[in-house]
Amino acid sequence: xxxxxxxxxxxxxxxxxxxxxxxxxxxxxxxxxxxxxxxxxxxxxxxxxxxxxxxxxxxxxxxxxxxxxxxxxxxxxxxxxxxxxxxxxxxxxxxxxxxxxxxxxxxxxxxxxxxx
Amino acid sequence: xxxxxxxxxxxxxxxxxxxxxxxxxxxxxxxxxxxxxxxxxxxxxxxxxxxxxxxxxxxxxxxxxxxxxxxxxxxxxxxxxxxxxxxxxxxxxxxxxxxxxxxxxxxxxxxxxxxxx
Numbered sequence: 001x002x003x004x005x006x007x008x009x010x011x012x013x014x015x016x017x018x019x020x021x022x023x024x025x026x027x028x029x030x031x032x033x034x035x036x037x038x039x040x041x042x043x044x045x046x047x048x049x050x051x052x053x054x055x056x057x058x059x060x061x062x063x064x065x066x067x068x069x070x071x072x073x074x075x076x077x078x079x080x081x082x083x084x085x086x087x088x089x090x091x092x093x094x095x096x097x098x099x100x101x102x103x104x105x106x107x108x109x110x111x112x113x114x115x116x
Numbered sequence: 117x118x119x120x121x122x123x124x125x126x127x128x129x130x131x132x133x134x135x136x137x138x139x140x141x142x143x144x145x146x147x148x149x150x151x152x153x154x155x156x157x158x159x160x161x162x163x164x165x166x167x168x169x170x171x172x173x174x175x176x177x178x179x180x181x182x183x184x185x186x187x188x189x190x191x192x193x194x195x196x197x198x199x200x201x202x203x204x205x206x207x208x209x210x211x212x213x214x215x216x217x218x219x220x221x222x223x224x225x226x227x228x229x230x231x232x233x
Binding site: 043097 | 159161163207211221222223224225226
């Protein structure tokens with residue numbers, strides 16, 4: 001299956017700063033990537049669908065100006081949390097679409113963000 | 117709208133015994149896929165098993181099997197011969213599978229499984 005790598009795996013930042021999280025598909029050209037957020041002891045909530053070469057599609061309630069997504073190549077999507085606040089502290093996970101009907105979707109290892 | 121329901125927040129099972137994790141879903145889509153993922157404390161999402169809505173047979177992957185009852189809209193995960201390493205959070209998920217579908221997953225709230233020696 002596809003190998004998906006996220007970086008950094010964890011990050012601590014000060015309130016008001018911006019943080020960039022990278023999601024790389026190491027052996028698969030991904031036209032679509034998904035960004036999820038998981039608060040402690042909760043489920044994964046889809047934030048946005050990242051489309052290569054076009055604007056991301058955000059889920060209802062997710063601020064596109066706060067969570068900037070760039071999918072500039074078939075192997076890299078980035079999520080930037082702008083002006084981070086403590087309530088943005090969460091586990092952010094990306095996944096790569098292998099295409100409809102292929103079964104498995106491939107997830108990165110996740111990035112744990114802590115905003116102080 | 118799609119919805120996944122996992123009614124068991126937590127479960128205990130004795131090592132070497134079988135355990136069933138419940139999952140029900142609601143969708144009006146004609147074609148969809150159902151997934152189970154395991155999330156250990158490290159946070160990674162580990163794919164376990166997949167069932168397509170038009171698959172005639174229940175999916176099996178080693179010690180994992182999916183009890184798919186389409187009319188009841190349930191997709192329970194059965195883990196046979198539980199091992200200590202099976203202790204983790206388990207998520208049921210669903211995606212649309214037809215032309216034009218976005219391929220995004222909708223997750224249930226999860227079930228925390230604890231395997232006791």
